[in-house]
Amino acid sequence: MDVEDDLLRPPPKRAYQYADIKLHVPFSALTATFDLLSRVGRRESGLFWYGPRDSSGNGTVAYVVAPRQRMSWGNYGISAEALAEVVHRLADDWKPLAQVHSHPGSRVEHSNYDDRMVSSRRALSLVFPFYGRVRQPFPTGIGIHEWQSDYWHLLDQASAALRVLIINGAAQVDDLR
Template identity: 60%
Template structure:
């Protein structure tokens, strides 16, 4: 079980960031759908999209890479991630990495710290293998890398950073 791999406390307190991520409701729905397809297994989904001059992102592409899925963890190989990166249109950037956990525990494990493909993206953990939650991102763990540590944002900070929006989304399942 992943929560056995509890991490050390952060070396420094989290400084709230200001860069926002606009998440079309279609992208959120597609993410729930892709995570639930895995059944009683953890799975990972990548979000790509555009970034404006201030660094605010908009999710345009939701993709589930080829991966190994197990009840307590998932694994995306470097080759599988490269397959995805190869398909991302010119100009779109990696914005977030999403994965599911079995229950309500949505902290990062030390394994999760290792699995995030970049320190410049957000890492989201969806509870209950991706089943729908009560409201927008309710119960979802949002993590940001800062000063050598993946910090979990408190619900207020998470709400300020991830904003529901409209927009078209490309969805792919490469599993």
């Protein structure tokens, strides 16, 4: 079985509530994300964004990393060992801020498989279309999901633009694949 998108999820029971918490993403981290996703060709791949989080919950991405993983045209898999390798490399104050992965086409909502694959419900989950090869002004075309009331909500464009902001600045980047 190689296709993650076969089974559609049930719709949310409650509407998403925007809580005025921001994730700040340096433009260089966004560029690195597109580069890492598109570099592996027509295969899905998974990445993580880490960085500090303030006392209100606002995060700033400082590290973009592609763990060792299995990649195919329709899904990807990261073992517990490969995730541990990444955690080993983190600065003390870096938290998991987002999990990122690519999809083959324009559909960027979580599959049931994606719901199961997210390693932290405190992080956001971003799905980039077309294996990261099409770059549009953020967050156009990108599926931004947040865990809330027992559900991975796909944010609409307006909520996504409030929740995740692109800023100036640098980020560390590693490709362990």
